[in-house]
Amino acid sequence: MTYVDLILVLDSTVRLATPLIFACLAGLYSERAGIVDIGLEGKLLGAAFGAAVVAAITGSAWAGLFAGVGVSLCMSAIHGFASINLRGNQIISGVALNFLAAGLATFLGQSWFGRGGNTPQLPSGARIPTITLPFANEVQDVPYIGYFYYELISGHSILSYIAFLIVPITAFVLFRTRFGLRLRAVGENPKALDTAGISVTLLRYQALAITGILVGIGGAYLSIAQSAGFTNNMSAGRGYIALAALIFAKWRPWPALATCLLFGFLDALQFRLQGVALPGIGQVPTQAIQALPYVLTIILLAGFIGRAVAPKAAGTPYVKER
Amino acid sequence: MSARVPLPAWVDRILLPVLNVSLAFLIGGIVVLLVGQNPLEAVQIMLYGAFGYGDGFGYTLYYTTNFIFAGLAVSLAYHAGLFNIGAEGQGYIAGLGVILVALWLNGTHWALMMPLMLVAGALFGAFWAFIPGYLQAKRGSHVVITTILFNFIATSLMSYLISRVLKPAGVSADESARIEAVTRVPQLREFIPFFGYSPVNLTFPLAIAALFGVWFLIWRTKFGYAVRALGFNPTAAHYAGISNARLIMITMALSGGLAGLVALNEVAGVQGRLILNFMAGAGFVGIAVAFMGRAHPIGVALAALLFGALYQGGQELAFSMPAITRDMIVTIQALVILFTGAMGEMLRPPLERIFARRAPAVARPAE
Structure with a gap:
């Protein structure tokens, strides 16, 4: 693998990791607040669909982004109503939302556009623009560093830069603000917060709203930044990968970024390694690389490389004492 | 807050679930209306497609067979308080067991092969569910997460095995060699011509037997009692001397075994490969x-028949009303899970108020 190859793989790593980072951080907020969100996959898909539909109709990428976030917020609200107000099973609600998004997106897409569930191809104006950083074009011929700056650091979608920006913001909010302290507390011991006169319900809804916004941006990225339109089942398990990454990162923001980049890298590598024989190993089946994130997460969950301990109250509805 | 009056048994067991399912269908109907189609006409076409003639009914029963096994798999685990989302992967892996036995003894009479393929499928499915069970029981990893991950691993593993290992030379499609007709599980149409060309096969009576088997296991055996005790209260079960870890592993394996029988229907009964x-x-x-x-x-059984009818009727519908695709069925499925599962308690408080008013003398405590 040459230097150029390496940079190209890392470049696609960033592109592939972007939706994972959004979804993973989204899951981090809700799970830290004690709400398990299996529905990240469905929210990614729903947001991708909403964004593509509105971008196709209005021709505006920003309207599309708002629509995507809107869809995902609505799904968060249903999840919140079922799991906070009705004290229903959060996992079942998440599973239902995943199917709902998969069914409705294809069904509505087919009846609105009649292209087998896909939305029309978006013109470049209806897509989230990419950013060329200052001097990127000028320095691209400088050996190594110039190309590194031009190809890897510059030229990504605005949303990719936002994804990287949200990591330190999340770390700050979670560990340096009063809201973050309360958020973490409501996921560990909601009763303590309730006793202190803070509304568990409100706090959990706030967390779910943040979740909805973040995963919504991730979904919109899929359909109106990375691609030019919605295709059937375009989330393709990324929500579940993000969930695995969240566990792998033990519900912490910086490790979440690292894990998402690792899983993105594996994804990028998979295309590169097709039909390539590695020295000493031979040809690696692409399926083995596809399964690697899941296998790694299972090994972690089994406690063979450290221990993943979920927020204590995650998954249990809070019942206020009377 | 006044004391809550429990609902009469028939309201709790029949009316509430029926109302929840109706709500799911009502919303499904509204979605159909939104895209400018007539939901009542759709229901009529689906009913005819699913029950109106022999072929259609046979297809309905074929889908029902799958859904009974998968539904029993999820139910059995649920009684132990375990949520098995991995029936999909367990059934997929079970297909490997079925095909390996079938191709190994290809050409042997089905009367001998059906039990062998059944056992092989069940064992492979059980194995794929046992690992998450083990990880839950011994290492504390949550079975929901691990079964989801195992679904993905199953997809990758099977796609590798089918496309690289089992595919015979000279075949372009990604599939294994064919099972000979004499070895395949026989179609019911060979005995009952009414079923026309539909693929419902001898696995269907097996599914009915499995319904009785699971009922007996859960409500009439010591094991079933222990499973339910574990589901109600793991701590109490533990103090009663039940080995929770062992029980979790056995229950998950049984659940995976049931899911594995879907493969018997699909691989040995319908696809033949x-x-x-x-x-x-x-x-x-x-x-x-x-x-x-x-x-x-x-x-x-009733829910599996409903979904069997939805799947078959949905196919029929896609011909007569092309605007309503199969994805509408997935939507209905999602709404059913949402309203009967996650929001199952939504209608309970209003129902409780209605029935408390109707039976004030018996139920309402002195205020």
Whole structure:
């Protein structure tokens, strides 16, 4: 693998990791607040669909982004109503939302556009623009560093830069603000917060709203930044990968970024390694690389490389004492 | 807050689930209306497609077979308080067991082969569910997460095995060699011509037997009692001397074994070979079936028949009303899971108020 190859793989790593980072951080907020969100996959898909539909109709990428976030917020609200107000099973609600998004997106897409569930191809104006950083074009011929700056650091979608920006913001909010302290507390011991006169319900809804916004941006990225339109089942398990990454990162923001980049890298590598024989190993089946994130997460969950301990109250509805 | 009056048994067991399912269909109907189609006409076409003639009814029963096994798999685990989302992957892996035995003894009479393929499928499915069970029981990793991950690993593993190992030379499609006709599980149409060309086969009576088997296991055996005790209160079960870890592993393995029988129907009964993604979501329908049927075999049977009819009727519908695609069925499935599972308690308070008013003398405590 040459230097150029390496940079190209890392470049696609960033592109592939972007939706994972959004979804993973989204899951981090809700799970830290004690709400398990299996529905990240469905929210990614729903947001991708909403964004593509509105971008196709209005021709505006920003309207599309708002629509995507809107869809995902609505799904968060249903999840919140079922799991906070009705004290229903959060996992079942998440599973239902995943199917709902998969069914409705294809069904509505087919009846609105009649292209087998896909939305029309978006013109470049209806897509989230990419950013060329200052001097990127000028320095691209400088050996190594110039190309590194031009190809890897510059030229990504605005949303990719936002994804990287949200990591330190999340770390700050979670560990340096009063809201973050309360958020973490409501996921560990909601009763303590309730006793202190803070509304568990409100706090959990706030967390779910943040979740909805973040995963919504991730979904919109899929359909109106990375691609030019919605295709059937375009989330393709990324929500579940993000969930695995969240566990792998033990519900912490910086490790979440690292894990998402690792899983993105594996994804990028998979295309590169097709039909390539590695020295000493031979040809690696692409399926083995596809399964690697899941296998790694299972090994972690089994406690063979450290221990993943979920927020204590995650998954249990809070019942206020009377 | 006044004391809550429990609902009469028939309201709790029948009216509430029926209302929840109706709500799901009502919203499904509104979605159909939104895209400018007539939901009542759709229902009529689906009913005819699913029950109106022999072929259609046979297809309905063929889908029902899958959904009974998958629904029982999810239900059994649910009684132990375990949420098995992995029936899809367990059934997929079970296909490997079925095809290996079938191709090994290809050409042997089905009367001998059916039990062998059944056992092989069940064992492979059980194995794939046992690992998450083990990880839950011994290492504390949550079974929901691990079964989801195992679904993905199953997809990768099977796609590798089918496309690289089992595919015979000279075949372009990704599929295994064919099982000979004499070895395949026979179609019911060979005995009952009424079923026309539909693929319902001898696995269907087996599914009915499985309904009775699971009912007996859960409500009439010591093991079933222990499973339910574990589901109600793991701590109490532990103090009663039940080995929770052992029970979790056995229950998950049994659950996976049941899911594995979907493969017997699909691989040995219908396809006659191992193809990519033959489960086609049956494992996930099992989740909807289990919640709708309240994890009881009678409920599971009715819910599986409903979904079987939806799947078959949905195929029919796609011909007559092309605007309503199969994805509408997935939507209905999602709404059923949402309203009977996650929001199952939504209608309970209003129902409680209605029935408390109707029986004030008996139920209402002195205020």
